[in-house]
Amino acid sequence: MSDVEIIGLSKDFGSFVAVESVSTIFREGTVTVLLGPSGCGKTTLMRMIVGLEKPTAGQVLIGGEDVTRVATSKRRMGMVFQYPVVYRGTSVARNLELPLIADKVSKGERKKRIDEVAEILGITDLLQVNVDKLDNAGRQKVAVAREVARKPEVLLFDEPITNVDLTSKLELKRALKSVFQELRQTIIYVTHDQTEAMSLADDIALMNDGKIVQLAPPHVLYHEPADVFAGWFLGNPGMNFLRDSFVIEQGVLTSPFLSAPVRVFGDAGRAVVLGIRPEHIGASVEPNSNSVEVAVTSRSISIGGQALLELELDGHGFKAVVDHGSGKKMTDRAWITLPPSKIFLFDSDGRAIVATLSGA
Amino acid sequence: MTTPDGTSSADLPSVRLGEASQRDRRWTLASLFSWVVALIFFAPIAWIAMSAFKTTGQILSVPPLFIFQPTLENFTEMFQDPKIPKFFFNSVLLSVGSVLIAIAVSFLAAYSFSRFKPPGTDFLMFLLLSTRFVPAAAFVIPFFQLFGILNFRNTYVGLIIFYVMFSVPFSVWILKGFIDGVSQRFDETGLVNGASRAHVIFRVVLPQVKPGLVAAFVFNIIFVWNEFLFNFQLGGTDTNSIPVALFTALYQGGAVNWTYVSALGTAYVLPLAVLIYFFQKYLLVGMTFGTVRGEV
């Protein structure tokens, strides 16, 4: 049992609150990604868990045991840093071995573990190479291998692929993915990159302003954002938010964005913002029975050649993604359709409202 | 599209993590030992400072006196001697005057070395540094004779010119380091926007190397303040500085006048100690001619 539980964990730097009373549990055998923009407190939170930062308030529990006052070196955690840390002037194998010696692992066991982890990470051939000769990607692999070989109860990763060159990023990501599939420990991974988070996480803890906004599996986060921030942050480009663009009366939502009113099931009276993802907006060159005419203000090319359209209706600007071919034909006009089931509603605080929309 | 309100946190300034721990002072065994070491190294100077408040008899007493009635007599007596204010005046004039000129001259040269890299830059920089590595005594003779010919001996002009050269190598090295640290993008931003080169040098780059100017200033002041040999040989009663005064005290009237030495010595050390307290972060830059940077 080595769940990591944090209770009311806070950290202030002077007047700046980096982490504000965060409580949550990171489950054993789960990869939890702390995702958020720079400055949201994710790294500080991780550093408090490992003990490199002293919390202003709150507790850190590992397997139910309070370690808040325990020194970092005694917490039996492993951590991979953003900057690839290797122990200089020695071989890869020796790098992996050093912490094992410190942990008083027997010689035979050391060799076994090193071979095992080198195999998983595909660095068996490098074991006798001096680490100074490796590039950043190689060094980071060594750092990952070193921490994995220690078999700590908790493994932490602080943006481990940020300082790796573009071409090696993918390979390292793959290596991490395969490592994560092998490990049954508690893994906490910090990143600001949604792609990394979506690809590696079992659970994503989305952070903003020193707080965890939402903790959920990637697809839940994407399909059921808890607030506008989550809707915007996950998605490329982020969700469109249309403020004051609709009226709900007696369970019926009418909006210039919709050709016909739709029914709303749920307590949607407070809703003031309508959210829709650009990839969920249907757009065509020709009008059809349930489309609405909009102006195309700009078009560019996006992922996979798709056309990213910037559209306008009633003074509301928003984006839609359509396929390359039809996008090219939409030069100044387009006809859009918003599927009711893909519409989200948010209240004035930006919190999501649980409601179901469906066509008449 | 409305930007969600919550995203402003992406724009929060990064916090310097080190600062918080700076406030978190506490005693450990290491800090205790550190203080003991610091006190041991300072003890000899503290003893001289103590002696400055003793009478001759107390200084020469056997066994040495640790507890005594302090007296300011040594200082009052010292400053009644009209030569003493003159020594101080000379020290200040020579050091401040020459260092200011040296820094002005060096800043221009350092800018040229850093930005235009004229042919021979490395060689000139090397020569400059090597002049500071030659034992001072080696140059005393030619200077002695040259200053005789130029009628520079025992004149402020002569000594200031000498000390400018004495301060230039160090200043060029340190300022070049600091100017190298200012991205050329700044110069270019100025030029692209229509600014002249002079504007770039004095309005764009100069304000950004203030720490370098301070470091160069403080350290050259210390070096000139401490310089003895050339002041002794090239100067005279009109232009001698405190080190020479200390030296001559040694040979006044047979025996050393220890009250005078300790009072003058104390008055002379005090500004140095204050300088390194306030400019500690430049200490490393200073002591290594600007070739190593960092804080302690």
Next chain:
Amino acid sequence: MTQQGENHVLRLESVTKVYGDTEVLKDVGVTVRAGDFYVISGQPSSGKSVLLRLILGLELPDLGSINLRGEVVTGEGPQRRNIGYVPQSFALFPNKSVLDNITYPMRVDKTSKKIIEETLERVSELLNIRDLLDKKPGQLSGGQKQRVAIARGLAKETDIFVLDDPLVGLDFKLRERLIDDLKKTRAALGVTFIYSTSDSLEALLLANRVGILFGGTIMEEGELDTVYDEPGNSASMATLGFPSVNFLDGLMMKSDTESIAQCPIGSFPMNPTDYEGPVVLGIRPEHIEIQSEDSAQGFLAQVLFTEDVGGSEIIYVESNNERLILVLGASDPQLSKVRTGEFAASVQPEHIVAFDPNTLQRISEGKESSRV
């Protein structure tokens, strides 16, 4: 502007720049029209910064000419060119407040107080930095610094602005927002932007015209759509496109009536060409299709790794020892096949472009198939 029918504001002709015995740029030609968002797209250290420095006058070319607003300025220094500049890595004056930083270009120009105030108001509104004006750059986050740097570059009474890879190193989401800001700003001011980047998605999202810089020369220049759809050489195809294009080594063979390109994933009929021999075949990730169950065509692909980029999924596969990249919409039903780890895939011939492996130039393309 001098000649009829040419409304270019900047034209570089056969510009060459040499450092030591290295030709950093050779025979570069660039034509920027008024109102362009012109993106110079190229790999890191392909000479983008040098090219921008030549445009700004911070470096002078060894050969060739530079024509700015209808005048030859080849030998002129930067002071005479009147171009707004956003340098790479901010270069915000650390000793000046944000306000003083932004108004700096105008104060150097001795612009009137009234215009300074108006411009300040406009750019700080556009880039949403009103609240920061009293701060020093040291107090700002990376994204804020970036916006202030852009604002300073724009705060100049001129019509041409040079932006040197201003978004490099920023968080993904921050870039998304700044890309919107930049497009909006250029449109609002109606000016010309010349912008460099090594990020191909950034180029695609921003540009209306692109110049592909590769190996020290502009390989191709034109409208974004044209260069994307009809790349004239493999460098263009490689530089523009996200995820990056698949290149396969192939062999072009010729019979009396047609040309055939062979490669590890199949043989494809090509438009007739006289060329025979080794070719590089370019296939965009979006053009590799996942086959429905019963199709006999295509090739078998093993899934190595998938990445969810938010709305789309990038799939890395291996087939016949070749690594390939596919991209699918996140709601594409074919994703279920990807999850099984192996699937059959195919490419329509018309989506294949053949390039000469030595000159990089386009040779031919696949024949339009008569698919139903």
Next chain:
Amino acid sequence: MTEAVIKSKQPELIQGKTGKSAPRKAKSRFSSNTLWSGGLLVPVLLFFILMNVVPTIWMLGLSFYDYTLTSAKGMEFIGFDNYTRLLNDGPIQLAISRTFLFMVLAVILQTLLGALIGFLFWRADRMPGRRLALTLLFTPMVLAPLSSGLFWRLLLDPVFGLINYFISSLGFEPVNFLTNPDWAFTTVLLVDTWMWTPFMALMTLAALGSVPKAELEAAQVDNLSMWQRLIHVIIPYAKFIIVLGILLRTIDVFKTMDLVYLMTNGGPGDRTELIAVGLYRLAFQSFNLGYSSALAVLLLFIAIALTSIYLFVLNLRARKELKDQS
């Protein structure tokens, strides 16, 4: 602690080399740049020529003459005689070898002690009053060597000096440190060590500060022993600055004069006669200008050699840092 930085040239913008030789510039270069680059150097060059080149040439010239101020003979050109005389001058050679001995001992002693103290202060990075403590520690090295010499004469006085008081209170005979031939050299060495150990402590602190924080934290997470941390984390980063410190000290010891001159004036006998002291006495006590100039030229060459080594190491480091970044 900020990471120590050594300035290095920005990496040049590099492209693939072309076989073709470069066409020559077909334009009027920014002539204003050349003007500025030269113009800004004029003042420094003027000072440099007046205060360095001229004296050096002068010195070189003098070294070919037999010229003693106190003799009535006047100047006589004798070619390389002064230099051949140097080769056979026993006392001078002895002074040089004594200087090297002093150099080796002083540098070893100061490096070891400085490293220890630096490490201690590094561990105590949260000590109360750290700034004041560091000021006290560093004060000896910013004193004029002359005043240090003077102060120590008081402290070491055989009759009323503080040191001898401690020695006799421990039951030993008082020692006349500065005039006792058995003690003078050691005493001067120890006083130099008192002055300059703080410098090596400063360099050690800077060196330790140059170790990336993440590496130290990783070692902490990995629970490495202090010894392993030293070998694999600290020394690989710290060694360069320490080496620079050692080199600077070496060069500085070579210059040592004021301190010794004031404490012992090279005595008793020649026990503390370092080469710089010898040179000074040759010039200003025997007024043998020609001969002492020849010795000065020799020392100039040694200084240039040492400077070269220093810059060589500095460059190595700069290059290594560049490599690490790429």
